[in-house]
Amino acid sequence: MIALLRRAGLVCALGAALAACGTAQPQRRTPPAPVSAPPPAPPTLAPGPAGLTPVFEHGPRSRGRTVALTFDADMTAGQGARAAAGERFDHPQLISTLRALRVPATVFMTGRWAEEYPDQARSIGRDPRFEVANHSYSHYAYTRDCYGLPTVPRKLMRSDVERAYAAFRKAGVRAPMPYFRFPGGCYDRRALRALTPTGVTAVQWDVVGGDAFETDADVVVRQVLDGVRPGSVVVLHCxxxxxPATERAVRAIVPALRGRGFRFVKxxxxxxxxxGRR
Known part of the structure; x- marks a missing residue:
């Protein structure tokens, strides 16, 4: 009798399970998350004559009162000992001032600078107000007789640029820009041809801030304000x-140019x- 009851219980349980399966609602599949489109590629200029690396100096003069402040973060391969001894090749107060003033800017960084100050490089590179561009690995010149700078051999110019980008990636810089500034601003056809495979646009300037080794901020302010025109690219240092006077100069330059109706852009x-093509 007990065996029959157990068998009947199993049959009932099985029947109930089958009935439940027959009435269960079908499982809803969660739709896949939408795939976000990759960010658009930054604009670059088409190659110049004979396919040479294009050179950009300033924007249009007749499309609004825009101006780009650019800052060179210089450090050479041989300055590590000086940095270890306390010399500062960074300028966090300048970056903080740009943030406080809500000024977008382009920082042309050497790979050696990014290696020495990786936290700052990463912070600048991940701040949407700024963009990081290439200023070579160790600030060696790409021509002879360039302000006494050591010279990069022509066969190593491309790898010097690529080494800087590798240093940016290692520091955590997101999406460094395909723009390159020649150390000292010195270049020739040989240098432009050597960099063609990298796909960069060389970026120069039309306003020299004159802040290198200048201790009087007023001198820098006057030089910038006297030179800026619509579309200008201003070169300063970080x-x-x-x-040493750049941060103080920026605090005066920014409100003065805004008072003239200028808008700061990268x-x-x-x-x-x-x-520029994308």
């Missing part, structure tokens, strides 16, 4: 030891306004 925006 190194405390070599440009280099990428200026290049985009001249038909």
């Amino acid at each position: 190194t405390r030891s070599a440009a 280099v990428s925006e200026l290049i985009g306004t001249v038909g």
Whole structure:
């Protein structure tokens, strides 16, 4: 009798399970998350004559009162000992001032600088107000007789640029820009040809801030304000030891230019306004 009851219980349980399966609602599949489109590629200029690396100096003069402040973060391969002894090639106060004033800017950084100050490089590179561009690995010149700088051999110019980008990636810089500034601003056809395979646009300037080794901020302010025109690219520096007056100058330059109706932009925006390709 007990065996029959157990068998009946099993049959009932089995029947109930089958009935439940027959009435269960079908499981809803969660739709896959939408795939976000990759960010648009930054604008670059088409290659110049004979396929040479293109050179950009300033934006349009007739498309609004825009100006790009650019800052060179210089450090050479041989300055590590000086940094270890206390010399400061960074300038965090300048970056803080740009943030406080809500000024977008382009920082042309050497790979050696990014290696020495990786936390700052990463912070600048991940701040949407800024963009990081290439200033070579160790600030060696790409031509002879360039302000006494050591010279990069032509066969090593491309790898020097690529080494800087590798240093940016290692520091955590997101999406460094395909823009390159020649150390000292010195270049020739040989240098432009050597960098063609990298796909960069060389970025120069039309306003020299004159802040290198200048201790009087007023001198820098006057030079910038006298030179800026619509579409200008201003070159300044982001190194405390070599440009001690820059942060004070920026605090005066920014409100003065805004008072004249200028809007601050990054280099990428200026290049985009001249038909830069993506």
